[in-house]
Amino acid sequence: MAKITAISGFPEYLPAEQKVFSQMMDTIRHHYELYGFSQIETPAVERIDTLSAKGGNEKEIYALRRLAAQEGEKDEKDLALHFDLTVPLARYVAQHYGQLSYPFKRYQMQPVWRGERPQAGRYRQFYQCDIDVIGNESLPVYYDAEIIALIYKTIKALNIGDFVIRLNNRKALQGMLSAFDIPEDKIAQAIKVIDDIEKVPAETTAERLTNLGSSQAEELLTWFNLDTDNFGRLKAYKDLDGNDMLEEGVSELTTVYEALLALDVPESAFKIDPAIARGLDYYTGTVYETNLVEHKDLGSISSGGRYQDLIGKFSNKNCPGVGGSIGLTRLFPELVKRGIISIDVPVGADVFVTAMDDSQMPHYIKIAEKLRNAGIKTEVLMEKKKFDKQMKLADKKGCKLALIMGEDEINSQQVTIKNLTDGQQQSTTEADLISTVKSLLK
Amino acid sequence: MAKITAISGFPEYLPAEQKVFSQMMDTIRHHYELYGFSQIETPAVERIDTLSAKGGNEKEIYALRRLAAQEGEKDEKDLALHFDLTVPLARYVAQHYGQLSYPFKRYQMQPVWRGERPQAGRYRQFYQCDIDVIGNESLPVYYDAEIIALIYKTIKALNIGDFVIRLNNRKALQGMLSAFDIPEDKIAQAIKVIDDIEKVPAETTAERLTNLGSSQAEELLTWFNLDTDNFGRLKAYKDLDGNDMLEEGVSELTTVYEALLALDVPESAFKIDPAIARGLDYYTGTVYETNLVEHKDLGSISSGGRYQDLIGKFSNKNCPGVGGSIGLTRLFPELVKRGIISIDVPVGADVFVTAMDDSQMPHYIKIAEKLRNAGIKTEVLMEKKKFDKQMKLADKKGCKLALIMGEDEINSQQVTIKNLTDGQQQSTTEADLISTVKSLLK
Numbered sequence: 046m047a048k049i050t051a052i053s054g055f056p057e058y059l060p061a062e063q064k065v066f067s068q069m070m071d072t073i074r075h076h077y078e079l080y081g082f083s084q085i086e087t088p089a090v091e092r093i094d095t096l097s098a099k100g101g102n103e104k105e106i107y108a109l110r111r112l113a114a115q116e117g118e119k120d121e122k123d124l125a126l127h128f129d130l131t132v133p134l135a136r137y138v139a140q141h142y143g144q145l146s147y148p149f150k151r152y153q154m155q156p157v158w159r160g161e162r163p164q165a166g167r168y169r170q171f172y173q174c175d176i177d178v179i180g181n182e183s184l185p186v187y188y189d190a191e192i193i194a195l196i197y198k199t200i201k202a203l204n205i206g207d208f209v210i211r212l213n214n215r216k217a218l219q220g221m222l223s224a225f226d227i228p229e230d231k232i233a234q235a236i237k238v239i240d241d242i243e244k245v246p247a248e249t250t251a252e253r254l255t256n257l258g259s260s261q262a263e264e265l266l267t268w269f270n271l272d273t274d275n276f277g278r279l280k281a282y283k284d285l286d287g288n289d290m291l292e293e294g295v296s297e298l299t300t301v302y303e304a305l306l307a308l309d310v311p312e313s314a315f316k317i318d319p320a321i322a323r324g325l326d327y328y329t330g331t332v333y334e335t336n337l338v339e340h341k342d343l344g345s346i347s348s349g350g351r352y353q354d355l356i357g358k359f360s361n362k363n364c365p366g367v368g369g370s371i372g373l374t375r376l377f378p379e380l381v382k383r384g385i386i387s388i389d390v391p392v393g394a395d396v397f398v399t400a401m402d403d404s405q406m407p408h409y410i411k412i413a414e415k416l417r418n419a420g421i422k423t424e425v426l427m428e429k430k431k432f433d434k435q436m437k438l439a440d441k442k443g444c445k446l447a448l449i450m451g452e453d454e455i456n457s458q459q460v461t462i463k464n465l466t467d468g469q470q471q472s473t474t475e476a477d478l479i480s481t482v483k484s485l486l487k
Numbered sequence: 488m489a490k491i492t493a494i495s496g497f498p499e500y501l502p503a504e505q506k507v508f509s510q511m512m513d514t515i516r517h518h519y520e521l522y523g524f525s526q527i528e529t530p531a532v533e534r535i536d537t538l539s540a541k542g543g544n545e546k547e548i549y550a551l552r553r554l555a556a557q558e559g560e561k562d563e564k565d566l567a568l569h570f571d572l573t574v575p576l577a578r579y580v581a582q583h584y585g586q587l588s589y590p591f592k593r594y595q596m597q598p599v600w601r602g603e604r605p606q607a608g609r610y611r612q613f614y615q616c617d618i619d620v621i622g623n624e625s626l627p628v629y630y631d632a633e634i635i636a637l638i639y640k641t642i643k644a645l646n647i648g649d650f651v652i653r654l655n656n657r658k659a660l661q662g663m664l665s666a667f668d669i670p671e672d673k674i675a676q677a678i679k680v681i682d683d684i685e686k687v688p689a690e691t692t693a694e695r696l697t698n699l700g701s702s703q704a705e706e707l708l709t710w711f712n713l714d715t716d717n718f719g720r721l722k723a724y725k726d727l728d729g730n731d732m733l734e735e736g737v738s739e740l741t742t743v744y745e746a747l748l749a750l751d752v753p754e755s756a757f758k759i760d761p762a763i764a765r766g767l768d769y770y771t772g773t774v775y776e777t778n779l780v781e782h783k784d785l786g787s788i789s790s791g792g793r794y795q796d797l798i799g800k801f802s803n804k805n806c807p808g809v810g811g812s813i814g815l816t817r818l819f820p821e822l823v824k825r826g827i828i829s830i831d832v833p834v835g836a837d838v839f840v841t842a843m844d845d846s847q848m849p850h851y852i853k854i855a856e857k858l859r860n861a862g863i864k865t866e867v868l869m870e871k872k873k874f875d876k877q878m879k880l881a882d883k884k885g886c887k888l889a890l891i892m893g894e895d896e897i898n899s900q901q902v903t904i905k906n907l908t909d910g911q912q913q914s915t916t917e918a919d920l921i922s923t924v925k926s927l928l929k
Contacts, residue, residue: 049537049582049801052566055530057579059586060593063526079859081836081866081884084505088497088612089531089568089598093554095491106554111602112535112567113546124494125554126531137499140491144501146883150835150866151502156531160553170530187848187869194856307849309856359491393592394523406629407749414636414750417521424523424592427629441588442523 054161054169056374060392061443066377069203069386070154073174073371076199077152080191082176085151087133089158093125095136098358102128105159126158130175131368138179139359147181148188156374168374177368179355184365186297189331189351190304196347196369197310200335205376205385207338208346210314213321214298215328215350217282220291221319225265231257240322242269269320275302278317297330329353331367343379347371391443394422395486397465398448399439400429408455412448412478419479421486439465446485448478496603496611498816502834503885508819511645511828512596515616515813518641519594522633524618527593529575531600535567537578540800544570547601568600572617573810580621581801589623590630598816610816619810621797626807628739631773631793632746638789638811639752642777647818647827649780650788652756655763656740657770657792659724662733663761667707673699682764684711711762717744720759739772771795773809785821789813833885836864837928839907840890841881842871850897854890854920861921863928881907888927890920 051057058066074084096106108125127133130153138145154174161167176195178188193210200208218239219232227235238253247266254262271278279302282295298317305315323332330351337343349369356364380386398413400406409425416423424444426435439447449461449470458475464485473481493499500508516526538548550567569575572595580587596616603609618637620630635652642650660681661674669677680695689708696704713720721744724737740759747757765774772793779785791811798806822828840855842848851867858865866886868877881889891903891912900917906927915923 049578051582052530052532052534055532057529058527059583060525060527063528067526079836079862079864081864083502083834084509085500085502086505087499088494089600090494090497090612092494104553104555107551108554109549109568109602110552111546112548112550113602126551136491140493141501146835146880148868148870158531160551160555170532183870185848185870187852187867191852191867191869198859303849304852307852307856309853309860392525393588394521406627407745410629410633410746410749411751417640418751420521422521422523425629425633426590427633428590428625428627438588 053163054167056168056170056378061388061390062377062381064390064392065381065386065388066373069373069377070172070174072202073199073373074152074154076195076202077174077176079198080150080176080195082150082152085134085137085153086155087127087130087137087153089126089156090124091127091133091136093123095359096125096127096132099132105161107158107160128159129157130155130173130370131177134175134177134179135356136359138364139356139362142356142360142362145179147179148184149179149181150176151179152176166375171372171374174371174373175368176370177355177366179364179366182363182365184367186300186330186351187304189297189367190301190308192349192367192369193301193315193331193333194305194308194310196333196335196349196371197314199371200347201314205337205380206340208314208335209316209338210333210335210347211316211318211321212298212301212331212333213318214294214301214331215322216290216330217294217298218319218322220288220294221268221282221285222259222265223288224285224291225254225261226259227254228258235259236322239269239320240324242320275312275315275317278319282317282319294330301331323348323350327352333369340379340383340385343376346376391445393439393442393444394424395445396421396423396448396482397435397439397442397444397446398423398425399432399435399450400426401432401449401451403429405450405452405455409450412450412460412475416479416482419483421479421482436463436465446482495605496609498610498612498820503830503832504823506832506834507823507828507830508815511815511819512614512616514644515641515815516594516596518637518644519616519618521640522592522618522637524592524594527576527579527595528597529569529572529579529595531568531598532566533569533575533578535565537801538567538569538574541574547603549600549602570601571599572597572615572812573619576617576619576621577798578801580806581798581804584798584802584804587621589621590626591621592618593621594618608817613814613816616813616815617810618812619797619808621806621808624805626809628742628772628793629746631739631809632743632750634791634809634811635743635757635773635775636747636750636752638775638777638791638813639756641813642789643756647779647822648782650756650777651758651780652752652775652777652789653758653760653763654740654743654773654775655760656736656743656773657764658732658772659736659740660761660764662730662736663710663724663727664701664707665730666727666733667696667703667710668701669696670700677701678764681711681762682766684762717754717757717759720761724759724761736772743773765790765792769794775811782821782825782827785818788818833887835881835884835886836866837887838863838865838890838924839877839881839884839886839888840865840867841874841877841892842868843874843891843893845871847892847894847897851892854892854902854917858921858924861925863921863924878905878907888924 105128106125222235251262328350332350334345335347351367355366398409413423413425447463463470547570548567664677693704770792774792776787777789793809797808840851855865855867889905905912
């Protein structure tokens with residue numbers, strides 16, 4: 046017999062966990078649609094040269110091969126599983142460029158695969174829940190605020206505790222580093238240093254920045270810990286000795302700040318934070334990360350930002366974009382483990398029709414069908430078991446009501462309804478069944 | 488630049504098509520849940536020895552390899568993409584056996600992959616929408632009827648025209664073949680002949696059955712074309728010279744027939760059809776296929792049946808089951824091509840807030856947010872364009888209402904609402920906006 050064990054890195058849930066996971070996916074989807082984003086799905090597979098067009102990801106790519114491929118067969122050799130949803134989006138926009146309306150607001154919620162070496166906490170298959178707005182030639186910075194506001198509303202609706210969206214602008218950061226004497230050709234390295242600022246001691250960061258040419262590394266560092274609010278931090282940015290890059294970045298950041306307030310995002314939910322850099326190449330303006338206040342060790346649960354050029358590798362069109370992503374697969378088991386969400390949820394129907402008498406099965410089925418026609422989730426146990434066992438099963442499935450129809454009830458067109466939450470029983474007629482059940486389920 | 492062309496066999500939709508496809512998936516999911524089925528998802532990947540435990544599918548299997556795998560690296564060598572959802576279900580039940588409640592009613596809607604040679608109409612990635620009920624030791628035949636009734640309700644709700652579920656029982660078929668002198672050791676071959684009955688001339692079938700030992704091949708053949716109704720066909724089955732296998736099968740078929748009527752499935756929607764055989768090995772009792780009445784050339788759009796032993800390859804538990812599947816990916820483009828479903832659907836929000844004045848953007852955003860807080864799907868164009876262009880965009884996205892707020896309107900707290908369906912305009916106050924929009928969207 047084939048041995049059955051879990052495959053490391055490929056999560057799988059029992060029905061109750063799956064239900065909560067799917068409900069969270071539905072909440073995300075609902076909010077994405079509320080803001081006018083429309084869904085796309087791309088195949089799990091892209092060409093390898095598409096996936097590696099931006100370079101650097103070879104290690105993570107799972108290529109396909111037909112198990113029964115003939116020697117020298119070529120047709121599948123160039124296919125591999127996507128490792129994110131951004132490269133597929135770029136390919137999609139390039140391929141269907143003329144058939145899309147701009148700004149193109151799309152959401153995409155699919156698994157992605159990364160060929161990582163198996164180790165604890167590393168997923169080799171995980172869902173990404175992405176939103177992006179893609180412009181044609183231009184895209185106002187207001188869309189950056191919309192993405193962040195939407196991420197705020199969505200995570201808020203997930204009801205997983207307080208969180209803070211940490212917000213910055215890459216141009217402002219670069220301009221600030223220039224203002225503190227980091228030479229042009231060291232900016233990229235300095236951003237890497239800032240990216241690590243929370244992982245290393247302050248002295249190490251200061252030393253690194255000094256080595257990169259800053260004569261004011263200490264002052265620069267205190268700047269990352271200003272004891273003030275968003276307005277104060279924005280003002281500090283504005284008050285810095287100017288350069289064009291800085292001014293452009295600060296102006297964008299100001300627009301985003303004001304738009305977030307117009308979009309009802311409370312000041313307590315976001316923080317302008319110059320230490321947010323988001324890696325090196327991709328982002329060109331707004332960048333953000335999101336942390337749960339009480340669970341910072343989980344790292345960022347949603348991040349994203351503005352990029353100048355989505356499809357440059359695939360097309361000569363100029364399509365700037367801004368996007369965000371919620372990484373639900375990594376987050377979900379931690380939320381369960383820490384008791385932030387409960388997986389003690391019903392997995393069965395609301396109403397459980399018991400099997401009191403095998404010969405009455407057509408009657409039970411008919412009653413169940415009546416309830417379903419009224420939109421009530423109903424299941425029928427279609428094999429008589431001991432009553433206790435039936436109640437246990439209904440309880441395990443989380444059904445709310447059990448219908449009991451023995452010979453007497455059937456002859457008098459009555460139904461006994463047992464409330465599985467409090468154990469109370471009541472009788473009703475078949476004619477009143479639907480309205481009684483509906484009121485009990487309210 | 489990387490060349491961008493579609494990859495044969497991996498379907499991808501534009502937003503409007505995707506929306507209709509997703510709505511159909513939602514309809515299916517809704518009905519599956521209405522009958523008390525709970526969702527599971529299994530990873531895209533299984534071990535190769537799991538996938539090939541039942542044998543015969545090697546050709547279709549896409550195995551994975553890490554693109555950057557080291558020479559001699561072994562850890563990924565045994566992983567491959569699932570080619571259906573039945574083998575993963577069997578593995579899931581075997582792996583989580585003790586943690587599930589029986590009968591275990593699960594649905595699963597995921598893509599599967601088959602490493603077919605590219606050719607027209609062949610999909611290498613497609614969605615399956617499966618339901619199965621898995622028993623522990625036993626499972627009454629009533630569940631067979633429930634599966635078929637649920638498939639009926641679901642396809643009916645998809646609103647894709649008249650269809651007929653063709654229903655049979657493998658035991659009844661086998662018993663009938665015995666009754667017509669096919670010897671025990673030729674039954675499997677005879678079932679293959681019946682499976683092909685619609686593809687070859689009647690004489691060929693008669694000749695084949697004669698060659699397999701039947702002395703009454705002509706009579707047997709007329710039997711497949713009885714000019715009668717379901718009751719008549721069931722009676723004909725019952726009236727055949729008996730054997731145990733036949734009696735058992737006919738008894739099951741009778742139970743299914745009566746339960747389908749109790750479940751409100753109209754006689755016109757299903758047909759007891761002795762020519763339905765469904766291949767060779769897997770099914771052991773009830774079998775069904777489904778055809779669109781006006782589009783028989785599409786082949787079966789949903790099929791399934793009863794199997795004696797789901798997990799025998801992975802466990803020594805005895806788990807009989809019954810299931811059905813809707814193959815939406817293959818069906819969908821044909822429904823579109825034949826005009827059975829329309830993809831002329833809105834892909835944007837219901838309300839489109841126009842950009843009349845860039846300096847008023849925070850006001851537009853605020854208004855939009857108010858509508859969203861009332862649950863109304865709303866998008867804001869955040870870059871001023873010519874009014875005509877804005878109307879075209881809103882129309883292309885299928886938005887229903889456009890809000891227009893110039894300086895005058897804003898100063899007097901008014902909003903002009905343009906109905907994009909009939910072009911009518913009306914004015915309302917900001918205070919009345921939500922109620923006005925809601926009544927216009929009704």
